[in-house]
Amino acid sequence: MVVGDASDEQLMRRFQEGDRVAFAALMRRHLGPLYQFIARHTSPGPLAEDLSQEVFLKVVERARDFKHESRFSTWLFTIARNLCIDTLRKQAHRAHASLDEPDAEGVPLGEQVRDEGPQAGERAAQSREVGARIEAALRALPEEQREVFLLREVANLPFQEIAQITGAPENTVKSRMRYALERLQEALRDFEEVARSLR
Amino acid sequence: MDCEGFDEIVLDLLYEDEPQGQATDEARRHAEGCPRCAAALASLQQARVQIELPSLPVPPGLAARILTEVEQRQQQEQSSWWGRLDRAISLLGSFAMRPQTAMGALLVLMTGLSLVLLRAKPAERGTVRITEHGIPAPPSPVSAAPEKKAIEMPSRKEEERARAPGAEAAPAGAPRDNTDPPAATQAPAAAPLPTPRAEVAAATTAAAEPAGKSDRPAPEPSQEATFTAAMEHYKARRYGDAMRAFDIVANGGGGNSGVAALYAARSARYSSGCNAALPRFDAIANRQVGSGAASEATWEAALCYREMGQGERAKQLFLTLRRVAGYRDRVEKELNAMEQRGAKEPAGAAAKPASP
Ligand SMILES: [Zn+2]
Numbered sequence: 001m002v003v004g005d006a007s008d009e010q011l012m013r014r015f016q017e018g019d020r021v022a023f024a025a026l027m028r029r030h031l032g033p034l035y036q037f038i039a040r041h042t043s044p045g046p047l048a049e050d051l052s053q054e055v056f057l058k059v060v061e062r063a064r065d066f067k068h069e070s071r072f073s074t075w076l077f078t079i080a081r082n083l084c085i086d087t088l089r090k091q092a093h094r095a096h097a098s099l100d101e102p103d104a105e106g107v108p109l110g111e112q113v114r115d116e117g118p119q120a121g122e123r124a125a126q127s128r129e130v131g132a133r134i135e136a137a138l139r140a141l142p143e144e145q146r147e148v149f150l151l152r153e154v155a156n157l158p159f160q161e162i163a164q165i166t167g168a169p170e171n172t173v174k175s176r177m178r179y180a181l182e183r184l185q186e187a188l189r190d191f192e193e194v195a196r197s198l199r
Numbered sequence: 200m201d202c203e204g205f206d207e208i209v210l211d212l213l214y215e216d217e218p219q220g221q222a223t224d225e226a227r228r229h230a231e232g233c234p235r236c237a238a239a240l241a242s243l244q245q246a247r248v249q250i251e252l253p254s255l256p257v258p259p260g261l262a263a264r265i266l267t268e269v270e271q272r273q274q275q276e277q278s279s280w281w282g283r284l285d286r287a288i289s290l291l292g293s294f295a296m297r298p299q300t301a302m303g304a305l306l307v308l309m310t311g312l313s314l315v316l317l318r319a320k321p322a323e324r325g326t327v328r329i330t331e332h333g334i335p336a337p338p339s340p341v342s343a344a345p346e347k348k349a350i351e352m353p354s355r356k357e358e359e360r361a362r363a364p365g366a367e368a369a370p371a372g373a374p375r376d377n378t379d380p381p382a383a384t385q386a387p388a389a390a391p392l393p394t395p396r397a398e399v400a401a402a403t404t405a406a407a408e409p410a411g412k413s414d415r416p417a418p419e420p421s422q423e424a425t426f427t428a429a430m431e432h433y434k435a436r437r438y439g440d441a442m443r444a445f446d447i448v449a450n451g452g453g454g455n456s457g458v459a460a461l462y463a464a465r466s467a468r469y470s471s472g473c474n475a476a477l478p479r480f481d482a483i484a485n486r487q488v489g490s491g492a493a494s495e496a497t498w499e500a501a502l503c504y505r506e507m508g509q510g511e512r513a514k515q516l517f518l519t520l521r522r523v524a525g526y527r528d529r530v531e532k533e534l535n536a537m538e539q540r541g542a543k544e545p546a547g548a549a550a551k552p553a554s555p
Contacts, residue, residue, distance in 0.1 A: 023269070024491060028262055032529065035257045046434055049258055053265045060269050131253030138252070152214070153252065159210065174210040178243070185246040 008072035016063050027056050030073070034080055036154045040138065041084040041147060051087060055080045074161045077151060081165055130188070137187030141180055148173055149180040200225040205236045213243050254532075259465050260433075263495050267458050422453045433462060442466035457483075457492045464496065473503035494523050501533070510537060 006014070006022070008029070014022035034055060039048035058079050066075055138146060144166070151162045159177070163170040200222075208226045230236045429444030445463035449456045464479035480503065483496035501516035517533055520526040 024266055027265060027269075028526065029528075031257050031262055031265070035261065036252075036255045039255055040252075044255060049261050049264075052261060053268055056265050057269060057272060060272065128253070131251075134250055134252060153250075159214070171207060174207070177210055181243055181246040181250065184250045185242070188249055 009068060012063070012066060012068070012072050016066070023060065026059075026072070030076055031056075033155045034076065037077065037150050038080055038084060040135075040150055040154065041081075042087055047087070051080070051083055054083055058083075070164060071161060073155070073157060074164050077155055077157065077161075078165045081147065081151075130191070133188060133191045134184060137184050140187070141183060144168070145176045145180040145183070148176040149184075152177055200229040202229075202233060202236055205229050205233070206239075209236070209240055209243065212240060213247065259468075259499060260462055260495070263458055263461055263491060266491055267455075422448050422451045422455065425451075426455045426459060429459065429462065433466060436469070438466040438470035442470060457490060461492045461496055465499065468499070468503065473507050477503050477507075494520060494526065498526065498529075505533070505537065510541070513537070 006025070008026060011022040011026045011029075015026065031052065035048060035052045038051045038055070039045075042048055042051060055076065059076065062079075066072070138149065141149065147166065148162055151157050151165060152159070157165070159170050159173050163173045166173060168176075204222075205226050208222055211223050212226055212230075226236075230240050425444050426448045429441050429448060432438070432441035432444060442463050445459040445466060448459035449463050460479070460483050464476050464483060467479055468476035477500060480496040480500035484493045484500060486493075497516050497520055501513045501520070504510075504516065505513035514534065514537065517530045517537075521530045
C-alpha cells in the first residue's frame with residue numbers, strides 16, 4: 001500500500017494537501033512510541049491517553065505551520081515533550097506517582113504492563129519483576145536524563161534530533177544518555193544482587 | 200584519539216545510527232588498544248541489552264478515539280470556516296448588488312414605489328444567500344432556523360427572531376456544531392435538513408476515518424449525549440455500563456455508531472472476556488471492511504484469539520493487518536513473539552485453548 005511505504009514527511013505533505021488517510025497513517029505509525037513516551041514521561045492511563053490525543057490534535061491544528069525544515073518525528077515529539085512538561089508543571093504530584101501507588105486516575109505501570117499478554121509461569125513473573133524494577137529506576141532518573149532515554153530508546157530518535165527537541169547541545173544529550181544507561185544498569189545490578197541473596 | 204575523545208563518541212558507537220565517519224573509526228581503533236575504553240563500551244552495550252523496557256501497549260481504542268476527535272474538531276473548524284465564508288460572501292454580495300440596488304432605486308423612483316420597500320431588500324437577500332445549494336431559503340422562520348444555526352448566521356438577532364418561540368438562546372462562546380446540537384436549541388417543529396457543512400464534510404472526509412459521520416445527517420442529540428456518557432463509563436472502567444450505552448449508540452445508526460460498536464465490543468471484552476467480545480469484533484470487521492474501526496476490530500480479535508490459544512486464527516488475522524498502514528510494526532512484533540513462543544512450547548500447545 002502506498003501509504004504504508006511513504007515517509008513521514010511525504011505523508012505530512014499529503015495531509016497538508018488535505019489527505020486525511022495520510023494523517024491516519026501518520027498517527028497510527030507514531031502512536032505506539034508516542035504513547036509510551038508520554039506514559040513514561042507523565043503517568044500511564046487516562047492522562048497519557050488524553051495527552052496523546054492532544055498531541056495529534058495539535059498536529060492537525062498546526063499542520064500548516066510545519067515547513068518541513070525538520071523531520072516530522074522531531075516536530076511531533078517536540079509537541080509531546082512540551083505538553084508533558086506543561087502538564088507536569090501543572091500537576092506536579094503526578095510526576096511522583098510511584099510504581100505501586102496509582103494516581104487519581106492512572107493505573108500502576110506494573111499492572112498495565114502485566115495486562116499485556118497471556119504470559120504465565122515463573123520466568124514470566126521474574127521478567128515482570130525485572131521490568132517493574134527498570135520502570136522504577138527510570139522514574140527515579142533526573143528528568144533530563146529520563147527524557148533523553150525515552151526519546152532514544154522508546155521513540156528511537158537519533159541524538160541529533162533529541163538535541164533539537166530538548167534544546168540541549170548534542171554532546172550534552174549524549175552524556176545524559178550515558179548517565180541514564182549507567183544508572184539503570186546499576187539499579188538492575190542491585191536488584192539482581194538482592195534477588196540472588198534471597199534465593 | 201585519547202580516552203576523553205573516546206568518551207565523547209562512545210554513544211555513536213553504541214547506537215550506530217549517526218553517519219559513521221573517521222571519528223568513530225578512530226574511536227574503535229582506540230578501544231582495541233585501551234582496556235579502559237573497551238570495558239566502557241562493552242558495559243554500555245550490555246546495559247542496552249539488559250535495560251529492556253516492558254512494552255506498554257497503546258490502550259485499545261485510543262487510535263480510533265483520536266481519529267474521531269480530530270474529525271470532530273475539523274468539522275467544527277469547517278463550520279466556523281463556513282461562517283467566515285458566509286460573512287465574506289455577504290459582504291461581497293452587498294457590493295455586487297450595488298448596481299442592482301441602484302437600478303432598483305431608479306425603478307422605484309420611476310414607478311413611484313416607496314423607499315421603505317427598497318430598504319427591506321438587504322434582509323431578504325441575506326436569507327436567500329445562506330443556502331449553499333442554490334435553493335432559496337424557505338420563507339418560514341421555523342424551517343429556516345436549523346440551517347442558519349449550522350453555518351453561523353452573520354446576525355444573531357436575525358437568528359433569534361427566526362427561532363421558534365420559547366427556544367433557548369445559545370450561550371455566548373459555546374461551541375455550536377450541528378453534530379452536537381443541544382436539544383433545547385433545536386426548534387422542535389423543524390425537520391432536520393442536511394446542512395451545507397455536512398455536505399462539504401462528506402466530500403472531504405476520507406473513507407478510512409472510522410467515524411464516518413459526516414456523510415450522514417447530524418446524529419440525534421440524545422445519541423451524542425449517550426456516546427459521551429458511554430465514554431465516561433469506559434474511561435472509569437465501568438465496562439458493563441459502557442457496553443450498554445455504546446450498544447444504544449451503535450444500534451441507533453448515527454454517525455458514531457461504528458466507533459460505538461467498537462467500544463461496545465471492547466467493553467464486552469473487559470467485562471466478560473474474549474468469548475463475549477469476539478463475535479462483536481468479527482461483526483465489526485466484516486461489516487465495516489476497510490474502515491479504521493474494522494482494522495482495529497481485527498487487531499483486537501486477533502489478540503483475543505491468541506489469548507484463547509487459537510494461534511492459527513490469530514495469525515491469520517494478524518497477517519491480514521500486515522498490509523494496513525500503522526499496523527505493520529505491531530503485527531510483526533506479535534508474529535515474532537508468537538513464533539518464539541511456538542518454538543519454546545511443545546508442538547500442539549499453541550492450539551490448545553487456554554483456560555480463561
Ligand atoms: Zn581509552
